[in-house]
Amino acid sequence: MRRFHPNSFPLRSLPSTKRISALPNAPFPPTQLIERMTPAQTPQLPQFSPEEWGSIQDPSPSALHALAARISFLSTHSPAAKAELLTHALTHPSSLSVYVKYYPRAPLPTSNKALAAVGNSLLGLFAAEWVHASYPHLPTRAIKAAVSAYVGPRTLADVAKEWGALPLLDGLVVQCIGLLPRSVIALLARHSSLADARNFTHTHFLSRIVDLEHLLNFRAPKVVLVETAAKFGMERPISRLIAETGRYSNVPIFIVGIYSGSEKLGEGFGNSLRMAEYRAAEDSLNRLYLTRQPSHLVRLPTSAFPSSFSYPHGLGSFSSLTRPPAPGEEYVAQELGEAEVLFASSDRSGKQAPAADPSASLGASVVGVGDGIQHAS
Amino acid sequence: MQRLPRGTPILRGQLHSKPSNGHVAFIPQIRKLVFEFCEAWPTSAPLREVLGLHAETLARENPHVEIVVKKRMYREPIVRGFYLNDRTKVIGLKKLTKSEVMDKIQLLLDSSGAKIKSLKGQPVQSTTPSTRGIWSGMHVEEPFKI
Numbered sequence: 200m201r202r203f204h205p206n207s208f209p210l211r212s213l214p215s216t217k218r219i220s221a222l223p224n225a226p227f228p229p230t231q232l233i234e235r236m237t238p239a240q241t242p243q244l245p246q247f248s249p250e251e252w253g254s255i256q257d258p259s260p261s262a263l264h265a266l267a268a269r270i271s272f273l274s275t276h277s278p279a280a281k282a283e284l285l286t287h288a289l290t291h292p293s294s295l296s297v298y299v300k301y302y303p304r305a306p307l308p309t310s311n312k313a314l315a316a317v318g319n320s321l322l323g324l325f326a327a328e329w330v331h332a333s334y335p336h337l338p339t340r341a342i343k344a345a346v347s348a349y350v351g352p353r354t355l356a357d358v359a360k361e362w363g364a365l366p367l368l369d370g371l372v373v374q375c376i377g378l379l380p381r382s383v384i385a386l387l388a389r390h391s392s393l394a395d396a397r398n399f400t401h402t403h404f405l406s407r408i409v410d411l412e413h414l415l416n417f418r419a420p421k422v423v424l425v426e427t428a429a430k431f432g433m434e435r436p437i438s439r440l441i442a443e444t445g446r447y448s449n450v451p452i453f454i455v456g457i458y459s460g461s462e463k464l465g466e467g468f469g470n471s472l473r474m475a476e477y478r479a480a481e482d483s484l485n486r487l488y489l490t491r492q493p494s495h496l497v498r499l500p501t502s503a504f505p506s507s508f509s510y511p512h513g514l515g516s517f518s519s520l521t522r523p524p525a526p527g528e529e530y531v532a533q534e535l536g537e538a539e540v541l542f543a544s545s546d547r548s549g550k551q552a553p554a555a556d557p558s559a560s561l562g563a564s565v566v567g568v569g570d571g572i573q574h575a576s
Numbered sequence: 577m578q579r580l581p582r583g584t585p586i587l588r589g590q591l592h593s594k595p596s597n598g599h600v601a602f603i604p605q606i607r608k609l610v611f612e613f614c615e616a617w618p619t620s621a622p623l624r625e626v627l628g629l630h631a632e633t634l635a636r637e638n639p640h641v642e643i644v645v646k647k648r649m650y651r652e653p654i655v656r657g658f659y660l661n662d663r664t665k666v667i668g669l670k671k672l673t674k675s676e677v678m679d680k681i682q683l684l685l686d687s688s689g690a691k692i693k694s695l696k697g698q699p700v701q702s703t704t705p706s707t708r709g710i711w712s713g714m715h716v717e718e719p720f721k722i
Contacts, residue, residue, distance in 0.1 A: 261642045262642050265641060347589075348592060349593055351589070352589060353589070353591070354592045357592060360660070361595055361597070361603060362603065402600050404593075406596060407593035407594060407595060407596055409594075442719050444714065454714045468714070
């Protein structure tokens with residue numbers, strides 16, 4: 200019969216740099232397993248694996264306290280309460296089946312699945328409202344992509360790693376690691392306030408770097424620019440040559456600016472007039488769509504929500520959502536940006552109507568691109 | 577994010593953001609400090625004294641660091657720093673005085689854990705575009721004529 204004795208497991212062969220304080224505080228091996236070890240039951244016993252058993256142990260309190268301090272998690276709560284909440288946030292659903300295997304009679308711990316679902320919705324809400332308020336003219340699909348970039352699964356996994364939570368989440372795949380930041384947001388909203396959860400999101404997620412320009416990809420920037428200018432009620436854009444050198448050499452450079460009336464919309468360079476004009480149109484569109492609201496003018500709709508979602512009187516207290524705010528705290532909605540110009544979107548072929556020929560789009564009377572550029576006087 | 581060729585589909589699951597630690601929140605890069613000392617040997621005496629006097633203060637002043645004290649009998653004393661980039665730094669504390677031990681602890685606390693490399697010949701690279709823009713020979717009074 201196989202006896203489970205501490206010395207029979209090669210604990211010393213574990214890498215000493217990894218699990219120094221992750222050593223479980225529960226008795227090893229589990230007493231419940233030893234109690235059941237009568238010869239008749241031996242065949243039904245699970246194959247004992249120290250790694251698997253170690254993975255379902257509570258993380259060491261010191262590691263949890265350090266993690267809580269690193270991310271300033273619920274600073275008003277007691278250390279023990281924070282450690283308990285973080286343990287909840289770190290319990291992945293996949294660990295429950297292992298737990299049942301080793302502790303069949305113990306009550307099951309709660310997994311972070313429900314927390315993560317709430318946290319994911321909150322993260323999406325906070326990110327979407329912030330992106331929309333900060334970049335009022337950003338097209339819808341770019342907003343969706345930006346939200347994914349700010350609070351998507353890859354970012355969440357990266358953030359969990361940068362918090363130093365990976366040693367506590369040993370052996371989980373990327374998708375599972377992302378459940379921790381989501382659960383943390385949900386815990387903040389539940390145990391602190393919605394405003395705290397929002398601040399946390401802004402601090403740890405929305406302050407990261409995302410290249411939004413990369414998300415805008417115009418198939419025919421010149422066509423889009425003409426239509427966008429019309430939509431905004433501006434004069435028809437005209438491209439003008441600002442500077443050039445080496446027109447008849449093999450290394451020509453042209454600088455083209457696009458103007459609407461006297462207003463300069465954008466500028467581009469290129470070794471042909473056509474390329475310079477294309478880049479200038481793209482630059483103009485980027486300048487418009489990536490226009491950023493100054494951060495002190497950004498107004499977020501969730502700031503009008505009540506600070507906590509505890510309903511002492513049941514659902515009836517939804518009236519608190521419509522309660523008139525205190526004087527000086529009235530929420531004034533931000534002005535909405537113009538929706539993007541949609542074209543060639545009626546069918547999915549991506550082909551444009553024949554009338555919208557990009558080469559004939561700019562300038563008042565244009566035949567070819569080279570002719571379309573009016574030289575600066 | 578690397579600039580993709582035109583027409584490359586942008587896949588939602590692959591979108592991610594780059595870290596900017598210190599921009600709003602700053603997360604110190606040290607995660608854990610492990611002190612290993614011998615109870616018998618005199619080479620560990622300064623470390624034992626430092627731990628006896630200052631271990632609690634150290635833990636209180638650095639709540640983001642998990643501090644572990646471990647016996648390592650009949651070996652020289654060391655301090656191990658664990659960092660968020662999955663690297664460790666180990667410093668031997670044999671025959672160091674108390675103040676030297678404190679300095680080594682501070683060194684580990686302040687370190688980023690990154691591999692030490694020469695600062696010579698490494699150009700400074702910015703992650704953001706310059707506010708003044710790049711000088712352009714085409715935007716001067718009279719561009720160069722070929």
